[in-house]
Amino acid sequence: MNQIEIRNLNKVFKTKQHALHALNDVSLTIEKGEMVAIMGTSGSGKTTLLHILGCIDHPSDGSYRLNEMAIEQQSPKALAHIRNRDLGFVMQDFALIDHYSVQKNVLLPLKYMKETKLRKERAARLPALLEKLHIGQKQHEKVMNLSGGQKQRVAIARALINEPDIILADEPTGALDQKTSYEIIQLMRSINQEGKTVIIVTHDPSIAAHCQRIVRIEDGKIIEDGANVV
């Protein structure tokens, strides 16, 4: 099943002086369970694409179907629900709340969950998840007191707590050393092997090498899309 289906998508940012064509006629389909790297130089449109995939931003035109649902037809409330239930986002700038503890940041996505039993079950997994990401000892620490790499792992834990079907990660290893990057990519792979779709924006060829498919984007256009043959 095509979980993600984007057709002829454009994104134009209009400023006072000019219009910037950040995505130019992009079409992309991703099936459930794929692990995809999105690569490209700085400013090529990777984050813009990921924000649209994550229903955080809207395209200027073109269509986006997610799980066979036309995203452009959804109400803001429905989109908030989709984001919370189906998508886990690791932002390029982490987007954590600095004066909240690690625990409070990671549990935020559960706050809006109505099913009390499920919410409790997921919250109960917090210590194991933090342990897996090597930030177990920081559970009660405020995020502002953490290192860049630790913040990145808190952002990853927050994306995973809800067990979403799709993980969207924008440079998830950008601030990490080689060893920790390797651990993070192994974690992403194990999540993928559980059947989840993983989409990672990265500059790092050694991270992309772990993905089955690489999409290259340049000047807002997809210039290459294929299986990662090693």
Ligand SMILES: Nc1ncnc2c1ncn2[C@@H]1O[C@H](COP(=O)(O)OP(=O)(O)OP(=O)(O)O)[C@@H](O)[C@H]1O
């Ligand atoms: N809100 C905005 N308003 C105006 N222009 C924007 C906006 N967001 C992004 N852009 C422009 O769109 C282009 C693509 O930006 P984007 O953030 O998608 O790049 P990127 O590939 O993620 O780069 P990087 O690797 O540096 O993160 C850039 O030229 C950027 O300046």
Ligand SMILES: [Mg+2]
């Ligand atoms: Mg970016």
